[in-house]
Amino acid sequence: MSEAVAVPAPPQLPSSYVAAWRTIRGIIANDRKAQIGAAILAGSIIVAIIGPYIAPHDVEEPNVAIRLTGPTLSNIMGTDHLGRDLFSRIISGLTVSLLVATGAVLIAVVIGVPLGAFAGYQGGWVDTIIMRIMDAIIAMPGRLLAIALVAAVGPSVGALWVAISFSSVPRYARLIRGGVLAQREREYVEAARAIGESSGSTLLRYVLPNAMAPVVVQITLNFPSAITAEASLSFLGLGLVPPTISWGQMLSGAQDYLEVAPWLAIFPGLALTLLIMGFVLLGDALRDHLDPRYHGRRRARKRAAA
């Protein structure tokens, strides 16, 4: 350090998060499935955010004169039994659906990942206790548990978040634990100890970044199940109640008019299918590229095709 050393230009993009984003962008650029999925999701998110401004009608305003009419130019998806515009209500339901699913997935990740990482890194009885609790949660039927929970505390977005995330916590814990166990024995983890890294720093800077790929995949695949969970709970009247609008609730109401106004069931159903398809397509593509366990299978498929 005695004389000036020619140091190269400062880092343009030093963050590993930026690098991770680049990887995901690269996958989307090269995979048709990922493109379709990403397009559906991007569209959904934009619509969910600007929903209130583009909705052609007030979601609550009844108009008995046009009740149960099919799709027309002013009500492109028809109207319900009170004459409310179905299209506007589906847009509003999209916002709710994404909000509930995002919250539930986030909670599951924030609880499951640290638990699994800690269990895998510590090992021994800490690992045994945490993972046996996870096993116990897996053994309980998730949807039933969610119903019981919402029935007990009453329907609200918060209750749904807890109820839906609860049963997917073990999935994240198991996934990250497996990754941590695999990485823990790698030589660069030993090397981290050799240069004097603390065990916390070793876990955060060395083990976790190398064990996260399957979690990213699991997140995209967890969204569809969270969305259907919310829809089915609301369908059963255990989810969100009016004035909050939910697709499950709309489907439930449509049952009474199935013969006279089938569009009441068709359009919310289509919306649900499309949103879930977006997540599944993107998640599938990410798994193909990120999860090493699926690489072999992909290559085998390519070989078979050639």
Added chain:
Amino acid sequence: MQTAGAAPGTTPSADGGAFLRVRGLTKHFDITGGLLPRLLYGRKVVHAVEDVSFDLAAGETLGLVGESGSGKSTAARVIARLIPATAGEVHIGGHDVLRAGPAEMKAIRKDVQFVFQDPFSSLNPRMRIERLIGRSLTIHFDMSPMERRERVVELMEQVGLRADHIYRYPHEFSGGQRQRIAIARALASEPTMILADEPASSLDVSIQAQVLELLDGLRQRLGLTMIFITHDLNVAEFVSDQVAVMYGGRLMEQGPTEEVLQRPLHPYSQSLLEARPHFGVRERLRPLEGEPAIPINPPVGCPFAHRCPIRIQACTEANVELVEKSPGHKVACIRV
């Protein structure tokens, strides 16, 4: 040999010039695998390292030689306390390594560095070179980001890497370059001692010499004390002042490099040397018969006895101690 002057930055210990002092070092791995197998078949314990003792003066290099499974890598890991020892003592420059608390351990980590065998798995794939080398600086020194970057560049140039590669990831480098990165990382904390676990054996032969030259040059320039693990006697001859031959977890022979390689006393060392290929010498190699001992629940006695051409009954009746035959040259064999 044991009275060499202390290298810069080392604390002379009470024990003459011995910078590194290892006494009765033992490492056992329990591989029983649960309660049921234990009840059915009894405990299974691998005696990876068994009662190893030696001294090393500051600035000297010990070549730790042995075949795979002889316990040489495990010994190095226990000495650096990367894994806990079962028994024994390790003193490095006045530090009691195996009994050090967290604060002293941090000082030891700074002074004692490790270079691993496989540079493809010893570098975190998610870190750029700047961070890979810089983390050690962050841990052990108080530096501004700018100072740190300059120091990383210095270290990279010291090991023959191009400074403009500082923002690359490990996968963008060849094996030899990766090992240079690993060496730069080891040098970053300004250590007084380096343990190198077969640092060249996973590289192409053409690259091996470069990495060895680099390590040897750095050792001389920085006055480092080194333990150099290798299975290759030619490598040991090139880098080390002292050679220690390990077999079945025990030291078989130890002494000055020239003496051990010219006049090996232990039958195992002799057979190792006879099996060594020489360039241009067209004589038949004499490979050693039999398989290396797997030290699971080993019986008493010399671990080499079952392959030894000159064994007698007494070889398997009691453990054999290292005995000094000539100044600095010790051997564990009752037949010599």
